[in-house]
Amino acid sequence: MKRQLTIVVLALAATVTLAQDPNFDGRRGGGSVQFPRHEPSSSGRDSQRTNNSERYDTYAIAEPANPLPGLANQYRSLRGWFRSDVFPDAPSVVEPTNISELxxxxxxxxxxxxxxxxxxxxxxxxxxxxxxNLQAQIANNSDVGASLYREASLIEGEVQGLYRQTRETEERLASQNSLLNQLTAITKQLSDEVVSAKDDMFAVLFDAARRGKLLSPSNYRALPKPLSPVYSQNGMQSQATAINPITVTPIYPTASLVAAQAVRAMPVIVPLRAQPIRVTPVSEGEVQQKLNEINNSLPLINQAYQDVNEAFRRVNQLEQSASASEYSVRQSRERLESLRSQNSNAASALSSARAKLADATAAYQSQRENLPVQLFEHAVVEYYSDKVKKFITTNFPDVQVVEEAKTVNTEMLGRFAKVMSNVVELGADTLKVIERVPGALADSVEDPAALQTALDDVVDRFNVNLFSDMTGVPKPLVKYFQKRKIP
Amino acid sequence: MSRRTAVVVLLVGGLAAAGGFIFYRSRAVTVAPPVEVSTQPTEVLPGGPTPLPDSFESPGLVSRREGPLRIYVALPREISLSRHGENSGQQDQTLASVPIVVVLENDTYKKVDAAGDLSLTGDALFTLTITRDAPDGPEVFSHSEPRAEVSTWQPAERKTFTASWPAASISPGAYLVSVRPAFGTRQTLQIRTSIR
Incomplete structure (x- = not known):
């Protein structure tokens, strides 16, 4: 009796439970059970599971309800292991009414x-x-960082070297400019004195000519001569025909190359294995085996969770290291760019300093080569100015300021005509005259000893010891410089 | 004055004149008989060169003084249209151009300023024209020297200009070259040449 009462109570409880289950459809009786569907997630694996769940909907129930409380309890216990906060997508809890549902x-x-x-x-x-990947990335970043560091060190050394060379060049430039300035000052003073001497001399001559004591310049120089006509060779006028070079235009591929990395692999679609429809009744052993299988899966899932957590922790740590190495590489690159810019600027500064030094050296060398001729010009002008003034003073005491009047020395007049033939050439650019006809000046001097004295005077007065370079001295004039003892 | 003194003075004077004559003959170009009388200072000491006349003409050269400047025009008297090659076996050479030399010389010992001392008119320093040497002979060539690049003459400075008369306008015959300065009296200097 007591046993029968217990069965009735259990049957009532089961009825109430099924009535309260929203997924239980009383109209279907025991013929079919609809399991709650999983909402498909965005991942492929979830979609696969969704397909499986759809497959379960097609299971056919062949045997009548046969609840097994022990097995059901094990099921509940197992289902409880999949907590909703840990497994939010776990299947809903069901209360199986028979072994098939279970x-x-x-x-x-x-x-x-x-x-x-x-x-x-x-x-x-x-x-x-x-x-x-992160390890490889960090290793790669380390290599890149080391490479960047080596390159940066190299460029830094180059920059320091360039700075040093620039400093040395600038020091040499300052020294060269100092020499150039000294030489320029001497050159300018020489030019000024030449101009002044010429002005004085021509003022005396102008006054003498104005008073009728001297002829005009054209009387003391040779008359111009006609130039010879220009002839050309017959048959030499043919124009060389320019041959147009054959231009070869390279043929370029018209289609752009496809980058290897742009080739994308086609996704491999593996069809799901079809599940046969179960028609035979489920045995208790099968249920127990499934329970055991699930039980056996639990430690594997636990282990997998721990493995994933551990892997995540290691990846997270490595992510930080990778980020730090990326930052380090970025900083190294920025430093390298900065150093390259410094290197470029330093190279430009050195190039500019070298160009200035080359200009200063060339200017100095040019002036150095020209200096002997300028000194000679000074001596020539002084020499002739002295000659002219002495002649005028001696012969025409009323011309300009004359200290003492003397009788006219007629014997000197003939020689003076020769002097004047050179003097009239001094009005133009004397340097050009010396360069054009150095022999005329060197050989036509009436008193070479006096010219030599004038040259020695100006060399001594300017304390010029720069005659080691005589390349600018015209050959006929070299003899005047060779007579000097160069310190 | 005793007779002896007079003879000495005469000998000295003769020697001086002879010396002057020798020096004058030693000049590079023998000056043709002056066309005009010189206006140079007459008080030139003995022993010096004979003064150049203001205007003169000699073979291949004509000159005239215009204010402070003296103008020279130099041109060969005779020009051949062709000549034999300098080396044997060379082909004959034909005339390509004739250079005409014009020299403007500051004939003073003072600097001459082109704008202030010469009173230049127009843009040219001088113009050169070549015509057939015949009454109303046609003009075959002309050249105008710009004055832009000329500003001053230093004391006694010579400036030389060369006009190139191209052979394209040259054929055998007599030609008259006229140079007209843009300063002084602006009178034309003329020199003749013949092409054969």
Whole structure:
């Protein structure tokens, strides 16, 4: 009696429970059970599971309800392990009314456990892959950083070298400019004195000519001569025909090359294995086996979780290291760019300093070569100015300021005509005259000793010891410089 | 004055005149008989060169003084249209151009300023024209020397200009070259040449 009462109470309780279950459809009786569907997630694995769940909907129930409280309790215990806060996508809890429903719930749960295990393992593989990638990235960054550091060190050395060379060049430039300035000052003073001497001399001559004591310049120089006509060779006028070079235009491919990395692999679609429709009744052994399988999966899932967490932790640590190495590489690159800019600027500064030094050296050398001729010009002008003034003073005491009047020395007049033939040439650019006809001046001097004295005077007065370079001295004039003893 | 003294003075004077004559003959170009009388200072001491007349003409050269400047125009008297090659076996050479030399010389010992001392008119320093040497002979060539690059003459400075008369306008015959300065009296200097 007591046993019968217990069965009735259990039957009532089961009825109430099924009536309260929103997924229970009383109209279907015991013929078919609809399991709650999983909302498909965005991942491929979830979609695969969704397909499986759809497959479960097609299970046919062949045997009548046969609840097994022990097995159901094990199911509940297992289902409880998949907590909603840990497994939000775990299948809903069902209360199986017979062994087939229990088996299906277990199959579903086992499938979920397998899927989760696969997901975790896949996730771990991903994290391991990411870990390896990060390690490779860090190693690569380390190599790149070392390479950048070596290059930066090299450029830094170059920059320092360029700065040093620029300083040395600037010091040499300052020294060269100092020499050039000294030489320029001497050159300018020589030119000024030549101009002044010429002005004095021509003022005396102008006054003498104005008073009728002297002829005009044209009387003391040779008359111009006609130039010879220009002839050309017959038959030499043919124009060389320019041959147009054959231009070869390279043929370029018209289609752009496809980058290898742009080739994308086609996704491999693996069709799901079709599940046969179960028609035979479910045995208790099968249920127990499924329960055991799920039980066996739990430590694997736990281990997979721990592995994933560990992998995540290691990846997270490595992410920070990778980020730091990226930052270091970026900083190294920026420093390298800065050094390259400094290097470029330093090279430009050195180039500019060298160009200035080359200009100063060339100017100094040019003036150095011209200096002997300028000194000679000074001596020539002094020499002739002295000659002219002495002649005028001696012969025409009323011309200009004359200290003492003397009788006219007629014997000197003939020689003076020769002097004047040179003097009239001094009005123009004397340097050009010396360069054009150095022999005329050198050989027509009436008193070479006096000219030599004038040259020695000006060399001594300007304290010029720069005659080591005589390349600018015209050959006929060299003899005047060779007579000097060069210190 | 005793007779002896007079003879000495005569000998000295003769020697001086002879010396002057010898020096004058030693000049590079023998000056043709002056066309005009010189206006140079007459008080030139003995022993010096004979003064050049203001205007004169000699073979291949004509000159005239215009204010402070003296103008020279130099041109060969005779020009051949062709000549034999200098080396044997060379082809004959034909006339390509005739250079005409014009010299403007500052004939003073003072600097001459082109704008202030010469009173230049127009843009040219001088113009050169070549015509057939015949009454109303046609003009075959002309050249105008710009004055832009000329500003001053230093004391006694010579400036030489060369006009190139191209052979394209040359054929055998007599030609008259006229140079007209843009200063002084602006009178034309003329020199003749013949092409054969």
């Amino acid at each position: 088996f299906r719930a277990l199959v579903y749960l086992k499938d979920f456990a397998d899927g989760r295990l696969r997901n975790l393992r896949s996730r771990k593989n991903e994290l391991d892959e990411r870990h390896r």
